[in-house]
Amino acid sequence: MDPERFLDEDIGYGDITTELLVPDADGKAEVTCESDAVIAGLEEAVTIFESRGVRCIPFTMDGERVKKGTVVLAVSGPLRMIITAERTALNFMIRMSGIATETNEIVTRCRRINKNIRISGTRKTTPGFRYFEKKAIVLGGGDPHRYGLDEMILVKDNHIRAAGGMNNVIGLLRTAAPEKKVEIEVENIEDALTAAEYADIVMIDNADPAKAKAIADAVRVIGDIVIEVSGNITKDNAASYADIADVISMGSLTHSVRAVHFSLNIE
Numbered sequence: 001m002d003p004e005r006f007l008d009e010d011i012g013y014g015d016i017t018t019e020l021l022v023p024d025a026d027g028k029a030e031v032t033c034e035s036d037a038v039i040a041g042l043e044e045a046v047t048i049f050e051s052r053g054v055r056c057i058p059f060t061m062d063g064e065r066v067k068k069g070t071v072v073l074a075v076s077g078p079l080r081m082i083i084t085a086e087r088t089a090l091n092f093m094i095r096m097s098g099i100a101t102e103t104n105e106i107v108t109r110c111r112r113i114n115k116n117i118r119i120s121g122t123r124k125t126t127p128g129f130r131y132f133e134k135k136a137i138v139l140g141g142g143d144p145h146r147y148g149l150d151e152m153i154l155v156k157d158n159h160i161r162a163a164g165g166m167n168n169v170i171g172l173l174r175t176a177a178p179e180k181k182v183e184i185e186v187e188n189i190e191d192a193l194t195a196a197e198y199a200d201i202v203m204i205d206n207a208d209p210a211k212a213k214a215i216a217d218a219v220r221v222i223g224d225i226v227i228e229v230s231g232n233i234t235k236d237n238a239a240s241y242a243d244i245a246d247v248i249s250m251g252s253l254t255h256s257v258r259a260v261h262f263s264l265n266i267e
Contacts, residue, residue: 001044003051006088015084027079027266030071031090033097034261038065038104039072040136041096045089046073052081063100063139072262079266086264095129096136097260103140103253106238113242120145122230124251133254145249155184155195157205166194173198183228189218196222203249206231209240216244 033039039060046056054077060066072093075082103119110117120143125133134144146152153176155169163169166184173182183201186192195202196219204212204227216227228247241248 001047003048003088006092007048007051007085010088011084015080018080018083022080022083025079026077027082028074028076029082029086029264029266031073031075031093031262031264033066033068033070033072034263035068036066036101037097037260038063038100038140039093039097040100040139041092041094041132042072044092044096044132048089048092049075049082049085052085053077054081054085065104075264082264082266090262090264092132093262094259095126096132096139097262098257099133099136099253100140101260102235102257103137103142106235106250106253107141109239110242110248113239117242117245118143118247119238119253120228120247120249121253122249122251123148124255126254137253142253143247152181152183154203155182155199157185157187160185160191166191170194170198185230186215189215192219193222196225199225201226201228201247203228203230204245205229209237209244212241213244 040062042058042062046058049056054075057074058072060072066072107119110119121134121137122145130147134147137144146154160166160169163172181200182198183203184195184199185203185205186195187205187207192202192215202219202225204215207215212229219225219227226247227245228249229241229245230249233241233248233250234252238248238250
């Protein structure tokens with residue numbers, strides 16, 4: 001991680017308010033978590049503070065669950081640098097802890113039903129921040145899924161339309177690199193059965209639990225194929241798919257997750 005990449009965006013040519021009002025002296029501060037949460041982004045926050053000569057003492061670690069009001073980090077050193085770096089450092093924790101906390105809640109809920117279920121993210125991430133959002137999913141007990149388009153072959157609806165239908169897709173896939181896993185998105189039993197003849201993973205998209213179960217049951221007759229469900233799955237309905245699929249992928253883990261707030265208070 002390059003902290004300057006993120007600090008430069010916030011500081012620009014200088015923190016004019018802090019330079020005007022804050023004395024050139026050392027100080028101390030504490031960072032407090034404002035809700036029950038799974039901590040994520042603490043490592044990044046420490047990196048940001050330390051890049052400005054601020055000393056850090058963490059009282060927890062990424063991946064741990066804390067209660068509201070827990071002091072998670074103490075910082076000391078140049079008071080101006082503490083205040084200048086504060087927002088960038090806390091933004092990492094706010095965003096990443098929100099993702100980790102929600103992921104953990106969904107994983108816990110779904111594994112009461114299916115102990116082997118995997119909760120995965122998607123590529124619906126903030127541009128330039130994907131690595132950190134995926135890391136937060138992992139810290140919450142989830143699976144990152146793909147980091148990029150080069151990791152596997154994942155055939156979606158527009159690929160199928162552009163290729164001229166599912167049968168054409170299968171024909172073209174037979175020429176693909178054999179070391180790459182193949183996942184195919186489907187919305188009905190007919191396409192699912194065709195896809196299952198070739199795919200390692202069949203992704204059932206935009207189906208309610210009853211329809212998803214019917215497609216999954218039909219695919220499993222063919223063989224040992226991983227079943228993924230995706231599309232409009234949220235924290236509220238994820239558990240309805242837990243006994244149907246092997247993987248539940250959720251864009252909501254990153255595109256609309258609720259933040260976990262932290263405060264930094266100078267002593």
